[in-house]
Amino acid sequence: MAENENTAMEDTKDEEADDGGLxxxxxxxxxxxKIILFYPLLVYSLIAMVIKVTGEGLPEPDRPGLAIIWIFIFFINASIVGFDFPAVKFFVLFLIIVIVIMAIILLDNAGIINFLAFWQGMREFFDMSLDSRFYAWMSIALGFLIGVAFLQGQLxxxxxxxxxxxxxxxxxxxxxxxxxxxxxxxxxxxxxxxxxxxxxxxxxxxxxxxxxxxxxxxxxxxxxxxxxxxxxxxxxxxxxx
Missing domain, CATH: 2.30.29.30 (Pleckstrin-homology domain (PH domain)/Phosphotyrosine-binding domain (PTB))
Known part of the structure; x- marks a missing residue:
């Protein structure tokens, strides 16, 4: 009996630990x-910096779309910090994005626009301007701001x-x-x-x-x-x- 009671007590402690340790x-x-919500951009900036540094001798096409992805993540993070998106607004925004994507696919299939050519041009344009030093400085700046925000929350x-x-x-x-x-x-x-x-x-x-x-x-x-x-x-x- 004593062993069973001890086992039950240990299981209870484990459950409390698994439930967040509260x-x-x-x-x-x-x-x-809200600045801590920029952590996805910090992670991606570090990854992009490593890719840029390790692939500096390679032509740009071998590192496709790094800057476009960075700008996309930045736009999403800035929108989260700058605006509140209740559930209704979120689903409306999601619906608009789906409609835009479907419209682009239909127009591309109809030959009215050439989406692949547009994407290629945008990729080359943005990758020419964002080098490893940009990603490095952004990582430092974001890391500092997120660190200060985290410290403030602890105090x-x-x-x-x-x-x-x-x-x-x-x-x-x-x-x-x-x-x-x-x-x-x-x-x-x-x-x-x-x-x-x-x-x-x-x-x-x-x-x-x-x-x-x-x-x-x-x-x-x-x-x-x-x-x-x-x-x-x-x-x-x-x-x-």
Whole structure:
């Protein structure tokens, strides 16, 4: 029996570790600047830099479309940071893109346009202007900005415990504590691209109907919200008992 109980306890610990390593006694909420959503562009800039450096002796056609792909990723990332795309807008945008692609295919098949020739011209134009130094400097700049945003998120955070809400703002030298007895939590998936990129969204904490904290760009926001609900439910049950 003792061995079975020990095994069950070990399995429970493993399940908690697999569920993100969150302590059931508290939930940490860290809000980040949207600049962290530029991480795909950082990764691609590093890859493109390596390809450019290792293939400097090769003709341009052997490194096709690097710059066009970079500009495409930059456009997507800038759109995510600059605008909010709710689910409705996302599907409308997706529908427009599908219609444009189908129109290009039909026009190309009808001989009205020559898409391959256009693509070849665009590829050569952009690859002529973006060399390895461009990708290197962009990697440095993006890495620095994302690093600062990550550090800022580590310094300013909110901790929800069973009986207390702790708001820490290191930069301002401020730390506030509130009871969780009347805490209300609202989750909002403001941007579908933000959610697809990092599983991120917004959580709004309302204390006693007066003070509120709007935390934006929280990674894995659905998982965080689930843990908050479980924590507050457990607290309510303990009080009733």
């Amino acid at each position: 302590d059931v006694e508290k939930v940490n909420l860290k809000s980040y600047s 300013n955070y909110v901790v929800i415990e069973k009986n207390e809400l702790y708001v820490n703002k290191v930069v301002r030298g401020q730390a506030d504590r509130y009871p969780t007895s009347n805490l209300r939590v609202k989750m909002d998936l403001v941007d579908i691209f933000e959610f697809l990129t990092l599983g991120a969204g917004r959580i709004k904490l309302i204390v006693d109907g007066e003070d509120s904290f709007d935390l934006k760009t929280i990674p894995l926001v659905k998982k965080k919200k689930r843990h908050i609900d479980e924590l507050l439910s457990a607290t309510l049950i303990e009080k009733e008992e």
